[in-house]
Amino acid sequence: xxxxxxxxxxxxxxxxxxxxxxxxxxxxxxxxxxxxxxxxxxxxxxxxxxxxxxxxxxxxxxxxxxxxxxxxxxxxxxxxxxxxxxxxxxxxxxxx
Amino acid sequence: xxxxxxxxxxxxxxxxxxxxxxxxxxxxxxxxxxxxxxxxxxxxxxxxxxxxxxxxxxxxxxxxxxxxxxxxxxxxxxxxxxxxxxxxxxxxxxxxxxxxxxxxxxxxxxxxxxxxxxxxxxxxxxxxxxxxxxxxxxxxxxxxxxxxxxxxxxxxxxxxxxxxxxxxxxxxxxxxxxxxxxxxxxxxxxxxxxxxxxxxxxxxxxxxxxxxxxxxxxxxxxxxxxxxxxxxxxxxxxxxxxxxxxxxxxxxxxxxxxxxxxxxxxxxxxxxxxxxxxxxxxxxxxxxxxxxxxxxxxxxxxxxxxxxxxxxxxxxxxxxxxxxxxxxxxxxxxxxxxxxxxxxxxxxxxxxxxxxxxxxxxxxxxxxxxxxxxxxxxxxxxxxxxxxxxxxxxxxxxxxxxxxxxxxxxxxxxxxxxxxxxxxxxxxxxxxxxxxxxxxxxxxxxxxxxxxxxxxxxxxxxxxxxxxxxxxxxxxxxx
Numbered sequence: 001x002x003x004x005x006x007x008x009x010x011x012x013x014x015x016x017x018x019x020x021x022x023x024x025x026x027x028x029x030x031x032x033x034x035x036x037x038x039x040x041x042x043x044x045x046x047x048x049x050x051x052x053x054x055x056x057x058x059x060x061x062x063x064x065x066x067x068x069x070x071x072x073x074x075x076x077x078x079x080x081x082x083x084x085x086x087x088x089x090x091x092x093x094x095x096x
Numbered sequence: 097x098x099x100x101x102x103x104x105x106x107x108x109x110x111x112x113x114x115x116x117x118x119x120x121x122x123x124x125x126x127x128x129x130x131x132x133x134x135x136x137x138x139x140x141x142x143x144x145x146x147x148x149x150x151x152x153x154x155x156x157x158x159x160x161x162x163x164x165x166x167x168x169x170x171x172x173x174x175x176x177x178x179x180x181x182x183x184x185x186x187x188x189x190x191x192x193x194x195x196x197x198x199x200x201x202x203x204x205x206x207x208x209x210x211x212x213x214x215x216x217x218x219x220x221x222x223x224x225x226x227x228x229x230x231x232x233x234x235x236x237x238x239x240x241x242x243x244x245x246x247x248x249x250x251x252x253x254x255x256x257x258x259x260x261x262x263x264x265x266x267x268x269x270x271x272x273x274x275x276x277x278x279x280x281x282x283x284x285x286x287x288x289x290x291x292x293x294x295x296x297x298x299x300x301x302x303x304x305x306x307x308x309x310x311x312x313x314x315x316x317x318x319x320x321x322x323x324x325x326x327x328x329x330x331x332x333x334x335x336x337x338x339x340x341x342x343x344x345x346x347x348x349x350x351x352x353x354x355x356x357x358x359x360x361x362x363x364x365x366x367x368x369x370x371x372x373x374x375x376x377x378x379x380x381x382x383x384x385x386x387x388x389x390x391x392x393x394x395x396x397x398x399x400x401x402x403x404x405x406x407x408x409x410x411x412x413x414x415x416x417x418x419x420x421x422x423x424x425x426x427x428x429x430x431x432x433x434x435x436x437x438x439x440x441x442x443x444x445x446x447x448x449x450x451x452x453x454x455x456x457x458x459x460x461x462x463x464x465x466x467x468x469x470x471x472x473x474x475x476x477x478x479x480x481x482x483x484x485x486x487x488x489x490x491x492x493x494x495x496x497x498x499x500x501x502x503x504x505x506x507x508x509x510x511x512x513x514x515x516x517x518x519x520x521x522x523x524x525x526x527x528x529x530x531x532x533x534x535x536x537x538x539x540x541x542x543x544x545x546x547x548x549x550x551x552x553x554x555x556x557x558x559x560x561x562x563x564x565x566x567x568x569x570x571x572x573x574x575x
Contacts, residue, residue, distance in 0.1 A: 081413065
């Protein structure tokens with residue numbers, strides 16, 4: 001049901017690199033799971049409203065007042081590569 | 097010291113309040129017990145209790161699933177990608193426990209990001225079932241359940257997205273409660289599927305579950321979906337079930353359930369009738385589609401929630417990439433385990449262009465139908481009851497090669513999660529596994545309408561006393 005190409009496409013969307021063996025295995029496993037899931041496709045639910053959330057809540061608002069945020073050092077502390085008060089990452093564009 | 101370990105949470109708190117023992121003595125006794133962990137139940141253990149507040153849980157140590165952030169305490173959610181992470185803040189659940197006088201005894205092992213039903217998906221090795229170390233404790237709150245059942249903690253908290261408190265509680269022979277969605281704040285609880293995730297207690301008995309729920313529940317400005325339980329939670333005291341009506345799903349007769357589990361379930365129904373309760377049947381025609389709907393909705397939400405693990409702000413990063421996207425892909429490939437990748441893939445696929453309506457949209461409609469089924473059942477009954485799990489604890493490695501077989505463990509617990517209603521698992525007896533062998537615990541699940549926790553606890557308390565489950569694991573948890 002799900003082929004190699006689809007697995008690679010979805011992996012790209014999800015920012016996951018899969019090894020050769022993983023691609024094959026994932027294709028088989030996802031197909032098996034989706035085959036089961038497909039049983040709900042046969043249900044006639046044309047006029048049923050979808051449920052995204054079970055708590056019926058109106059927007060919860062609070063006064064828009066300034067308050068202190070986290071100290072910068074605290075938030076940078078667990079980062080893999082903090083530099084000059086910021087998160088350093090590799091360039092978005094490949095070099096060369 | 098050993099008599100301290102035999103006390104329930106309610107008994108221990110009473111002794112501390114009366115001045116018979118100090119909070120420090122209580123903590124030390126449990127710290128020493130937890131240090132004997134041979135089940136891999138803990139990922140981190142506290143050396144000291146720190147300062148303890150007065151309150152309903154004064155002096156009680158709590159084992160906390162490693163999905164709850166606590167300031168300065170390693171928090172991994174069972175994942176390599178968060179190894180070494182120490183959050184700068186504390187989850188509301190842990191904060192509220194501390195405000196009631198409890199202290200963190202340790203962080204418990206779990207399936208990675210709470211994705212699993214056997215605890216075999218932890219990056220830090222599986223937890224062993226204290227009843228039989230060759231078997232799984234259930235999951236994803238497997239460490240919490242094994243710690244309580246194995247005498248390594250007086251009580252624990254966990255999270256339940258599709259059964260992750262109730263199923264391990266059942267497989268380990270203890271009480272596990274999934275409250276109504278919104279009863280307890282999710283702030284600081286690492287997100288898996290945000291519309292389903294709910295914190296709850298794993299305890300030796302129903303009274304302790306009520307005690308912990310009372311401390312945990314409440315509105316929290318940090319989680320706009322938290323509404324709390326109106327009127328709070330009182331210690332249950334009901335001794336009969338007269339006037340209460342219990343519905344068995346009509347479809348249960350043809351569902352795949354181990355013979356031993358079915359036997360204990362039937363016997364429990366007789367106990368209900370003996371206590372004056374009424375047992376009947378109610379149709380829940382869409383419950384059988386719960387697994388299909390759940391394994392679209394939960395992975396879809398997970399694929400979005402787990403996008404944050406990108407090697408930039410916290411957790412691990414794989415260096416040496418030529419550009420940013422390559423760094424993301426390399427970090428996530430190495431940081432996530434097999435099941436987490438599978439669910440991210442499944443969720444991303446279900447949300448992708450061209451498939452969204454067929455999978456995610458349809459699953460949300462099934463969710464509506466399941467909630468309607470429960471509403472119809474509750475029009476004529478007070479509770480819906482099922483076995484918590486189709487089988488007793490299964491062997492380590494038995495289902496790891498078949499994801500769908502593993503997902504079927506959640507067959508009876510997922511519908512309540514989708515409907516957002518509270519459900520509890522209480523130990524109802526022992527049964528022989530399908531393949532033979534020494535008898536193992538069986539859980540009995542009771543579900544109630546949203547926010548009817550007090551009623552649920554009262555009925556469970558009466559049932560618990562009548563069942564009189566007092567079996568203990570043979571092997572224990574220590575050396």
